[in-house]
Amino acid sequence: MFESLQERLQEAFKRLRGKGKLTESDVTEALREVRLALLEADVNFKVVKSFIARVKERAVGQEVLETLNPAQMVIKIVYEELVTLMGGANVGLTMADRPPTIIMLCGLQGAGKTTHAAKLALRLKKEGKKPLLVAADVYRPAAIKQLQVLGEQVGVPVYAEGDQVSPVDIAQRAFDYAAQERRDVIIVDTAGRLTIDEELMEELRQIKERLKPHDTLLVIDAMIGQDAVTTAEHFHGKLGIDGVILTKLDGDTRGGAALSVREVTGRPIKFVGVGEKLDALEPFHPDRMASRILGMGDVLTLIEKAQEQVDRKQAEEMTRKMLKAQFDFEDFLEQMRAMRRMGPLQDILKLLPGVGAQLKDINIDEKELKHIEAMILSMTPKERRNPDIINVRRRERIAKGSGRPIAEVHRLIKQFEQARKMMKQLGGLEKMMKRGGKMPRLPGGGFGGLFGRR
Structure with missing residues (x-):
């Protein structure tokens, strides 16, 4: 991107x-x-x-x-x-004063509307809401089944009446169903077309008139470039949209849609799809996106990604253990897995200021992390908790068990030991600084060395 x-x-x-x-x-x-x-x-x-x-x-x-x-x-x-x-500031969803909040998704076929209905439902669920997905696309083959499968994956119920019922009636009865089931957000997945036509627009207008949604969101594929802006203009002019979900922003896209939609339509981009996984939906922050475009990184998004994967109490306990040099391979494995859940390592590093340009011609091999994980898992629980007992014979066994060269096992353990020494010195740093002392000299390597050859 x-x-x-x-x-x-x-x-x-x-x-x-x-x-x-x-x-x-x-x-x-x-x-x-x-x-x-x-x-x-x-x-x-x-x-x-x-x-x-x-x-x-x-x-x-x-x-x-x-x-x-x-x-x-x-x-x-x-x-x-x-x-x-790009809009100045993040604009969130418009939530109803009295539930349920009604969100209507519209767009052309192939933009990812149904998938992003599920992504949005998952995001709202994580925020403590009780969403309901509504299958109002009765024309596209298997659209209803697709939404039901996605709903099951994210743990959100789907209201459907089949493909022989008017979408307007489905949407209306879904409202009554949501009230009965105490669902506080309704997400309506409407039908799309390959191109904009008056029949589609009339149906969408009827659904909007009947439901009176708090947010009408247009789902646009970022990879179609200028056509994305044209589509947004047409939908806003004929239907009236409140915001945009821009999909496939992680793909081979030049980004023109993200920079044009707000200026042309006057409506904000509220969310961006940044991957195929169902949790790959992010709020759109114009300031963070501008920072990425200018190669200045995006530390706030990086922090949020980390917070989603690491429990605060666990993080505090991990910090305490690290500063007392009690950090072991069990802890390291847990942290490495949490980092991998945040997304591809190359994408994560690009969020750091100044790093994106450095990575332009560098291909970070994710297999390196898998090799490290294999070596750690080849250790016994006792060895993972007490790395000091790993002698030459144990290292040979670990190498055979993980299918990695003995040299890699030596390097992993050496760099892990260096990292623990560094953390121990950092643990004494606070006391030294309070006494007016100088910062201790830290050894080279550290955790950075664990992810590549030096």
Whole structure:
């Protein structure tokens, strides 16, 4: 996502940083590169034109060109205008004062509407809600069955009446069913078409009129580029949407839809689909997305991902053990698995500031983590809890059991020992700093060395 755009923007800003003092022509030249980068990313040309005009108006002012670091000021302006372009701030769901909250999903076939209905249901369930999925797509073969299977996977009931009933009537009776079953959120999966037609729109208008949803969300495939913006315009003009769920943002997409939809429709992107798994749905934060586009990482999203996988009490206990050098292979295995649940390691590292550009030509092998896990699982419980007892004979057995070379076992244990020494020194750091002491020297390697050869 946005990799090509990120490269082009960084190249443009690199030229600015190489100049001690900027002139208006320097800024104009850099913004010409930014303009081309945005157009190549499939951003709507009208959006690009107005965006560049706003940036230039701010960037050529006296307060920028005469500052000590004008290049950084220009980048700051581009960042702020990107945030504004994408909506300024995260916009959540509109929840009813009195349940149930009704959410109506609409969109074309193939956008991922049914799957994202289940993803949204799972997210709401994790937030303590009691959602109900409604199968109102009676035209697409197996659409009802698909929603029922997904509903079972996320543990959310599905209201369905088959494919011989009017979708408007299904939606109405689902409301009554939700009241009986004390369901506080209703998510209606409506029918799509390969293209927009008046028959589809009329049916959607009838459902909307009957249910009066609190949020009408358009599900759009980010990979269709400019067509995503055109689709959003048509749906908003004919139906009136409250927001957008942008799917497949993890795919081979240039990102133009994410940068154009808000400006063209005036409606916010509320969620983005970032993977095939049912928990791969994230709230859309314009400031975080702008930070990613400019290669500045996204630490807040990284923290949230970690919090979802690690219990707070467990984290506190783990920290205590690490600082007292009581951290063992059982603990390490648990933490490694939690990290893997957060997603592909390469995607996680890209959220760290400055790391994304470094990973451009590097392919992080996820098999390395599996090899480490195999070696740890080949240890006996006693060995995992007491790494100090692992002598040469035990290492040979671990190597055979995991199918890895003995050299890898040696390296794993050595780097684990270095990491424990580092943690022990950090444990004494707080006391030393309180006494006005100097920071202790830490050994090289550490946990970073566990994930690759040094």
